[in-house]
Amino acid sequence: MFNNYYSVTIPAEDGLRNLVARAKDNKINFVDGIKELSSIGKIKKFNFNCQYVVLLPAASLFYHSVALEEKNPYRISEDSILSKFAEVKSNFEEEYYYDYLEIVSEQTQERKIKFFAADKTMLDPLTADMDKYKNNYLVSALPVAVFSVINKIVSAADYLLYYKINGSYTLLTAVDKKLDLLQSSIKETELQQEINKTRKYYLNNKNLELEILEGKSELLNLSDLIELEADDFVFLTSLLWSISRCQ
Numbered sequence: 001m002f003n004n005y006y007s008v009t010i011p012a013e014d015g016l017r018n019l020v021a022r023a024k025d026n027k028i029n030f031v032d033g034i035k036e037l038s039s040i041g042k043i044k045k046f047n048f049n050c051q052y053v054v055l056l057p058a059a060s061l062f063y064h065s066v067a068l069e070e071k072n073p074y075r076i077s078e079d080s081i082l083s084k085f086a087e088v089k090s091n092f093e094e095e096y097y098y099d100y101l102e103i104v105s106e107q108t109q110e111r112k113i114k115f116f117a118a119d120k121t122m123l124d125p126l127t128a129d130m131d132k133y134k135n136n137y138l139v140s141a142l143p144v145a146v147f148s149v150i151n152k153i154v155s156a157a158d159y160l161l162y163y164k165i166n167g168s169y170t171l172l173t174a175v176d177k178k179l180d181l182l183q184s185s186i187k188e189t190e191l192q193q194e195i196n197k198t199r200k201y202y203l204n205n206k207n208l209e210l211e212i213l214e215g216k217s218e219l220l221n222l223s224d225l226i227e228l229e230a231d232d233f234v235f236l237t238s239l240l241w242s243i244s245r246c247q
Contacts, residue, residue: 005031006246007052008238009040010142011060011126013166016040019235023243034235040126040137051246052137054126055145055238058170058184062096062117067110085115097123099140103178114179116141138245142234143172143182145241146215151177153221156211160198162191163215165234173198173210 009018016037021030040054064085085092092098098117104110123139142165150161151174161172169191173181186194195212202208213219215233220240 006242008242009054021239053242054139055142056118057142057165058182061141063182064115065112067112095120101179146237147172147179149237149241158208159211159213161213161215163233
């Protein structure tokens with residue numbers, strides 16, 4: 001039964017926020033509510049042998065997008081990808097942990113890499129107390145988790161999604177259900193202006209109408225899957241993504 005426990009941790013402005021839940025028989029129950037922590041080593045659920053997932057908000061990430069010229073759609077040269085980023089960030093491999101999404105347009109067959117990287121000096125202190133569990137946690141980008149879950153839920157192929165994290169908003173857009181634009185640290189007073197500006201850009205430049213989606217728990221349509229003890233879209237989405245990734 002131990003493998004049914006999941007711990008999701010998201011860095012906040014002045015610490016960490018964590019949620020531990022148990023998933024079994026198509027039901028998700030919170031072991032605890034969302035807790036404030038100073039380090040991952042302070043999580044008092046190690047006896048559950050959780051699957052530990054750390055998700056980094058967009059504001060903490062170096063985000064970049066590049067087109068790929070390789071003709072073979074089944075082979076990506078990581079050396080060629082990293083060489084593109086060496087021009088943007090020096091000593092990239094030595095200073096950053098990274099992950100990426102490959103985006104292939106069904107309409108044009110254009111291939112892009114959406115690159116998410118985190119400074120090692122930011123991540124290493126978070127995991128310093130996890131020596132015993134070094135092989136039992138996953139670090140990824142929060143926007144990737146949110147994007148992956150929403151893509152499976154909504155019917156719209158082209159949409160704009162905004163959600164609140166750490167007191168500000170992150171904005172994602174998808175074209176043909178593929179991540180296209182990402183913005184972060186948007187103030188609430190600036191949110192509508194950014195939404196209007198983004199919609200205008202896509203309408204004028206790509207002739208696309210974007211469906212506007214607000215990141216809230218109702219969007220997830222969880223029905224009987226979860227005992228909804230907290231209305232926190234980011235953590236609920238992250239939890240669903242973590243379960244699908246770690247099962």
